Amino acid sequence: MKVFLVDGTYELYRHFYAMPPARNAQGEDVAAVRGVMHSIRGLVEEGATHIGVATDHVIESFRNDLWAGYKTGEGIAPALWAQFPLLEEGLAAWGLTVWPMVEFEADDALASAAAKAALDPRVDEVVICSPDKDLAQCVSGTRVVQRDRVRKVTRDADAIVAKFGVPPASIPDYLALVGDAADGFPGLPGWGAKSAAIVLAKFGHIDAIPGDHTTWGLPVSRAATLAATLSRDREQARLFRQLATLRIDVPVFDSVDQLEWKGPTPALDAFRSRTTVATRGNGR
Secondary structure (H helix, E strand, C coil): CEEEEEEHHHHHHHHHHHCCCEECCCCCECHHHHHHHHHHHHHHHCCCCEEEEEEECCCCCHHHHCCCCCCCCCCCCHHHHCHHHHHHHHHHHCCCEEEEECCCCHHHHHHHHHHHHHCCCCCCEEEEECCCHHHHHHCECCCEEEEECCCCEEECHHHHHHHHCCCHHHHHHHHHHHCECCCCECCCCCCCHHHHHHHHHHHCCHHHCCCCHHHCCCCHHHHHHHHHHHHHHHHHHHHHHHHHCCCCCCCCCCCHHHHECCCCCCCHHHHHHHCCCCEECCCC
């Protein structure tokens, strides 16, 4: 069997900004939700039988207590934010397993589900449906892969190395050094993608990088500059790595059997009525 794990937050954002608004009889914008539901239906039509969808029921998580600059819900368009609970309602009505995250993030739920599903010998492949670079750390060989459904690209462990220059296990260290603007932490000054990839490809993790920068594989002057930064900011790098490391202990399911889609629930009719389009527009 194949298990498909979908980043519902990414899907909702993607459809919100890709589609013009469409409002129901109550004046609520439902375009993004309709787009995500259509996308998930397409996944089923392609043959998916076991599906889990994670969403950020709130944007803040335990990481906001670790780093003051971590991403928050500030600035999210009200018309987008209002569709999160509606999406969760619709997915559940369609009979799908949904994980609305509060303390953790949707990515943590996906990472936990991927790790657990991969332990089941009946599972041939776990497909994480999201282009989020954080989730690259979950990829394992050809058994757990990451799929960008928009660009129709699937990456196994070798493809992650080809894209980032480091294996999946080093992705949190890589993000700690180069930063992740989407999540709100800056990385270390001077460290770019190329430098981080060269050093981590050789040493694997931040704590394994030796003080002798002449062994790093970088031009000596460049290595000396980065070594000084790492020496000064190593504790901050460790914190950023903690922010970038996805949790795999989030309660998601007891058995992959719980992810089997068995068809819509009786609640689907009411959901369809609520998301019926009454008016369409070109802007929000």
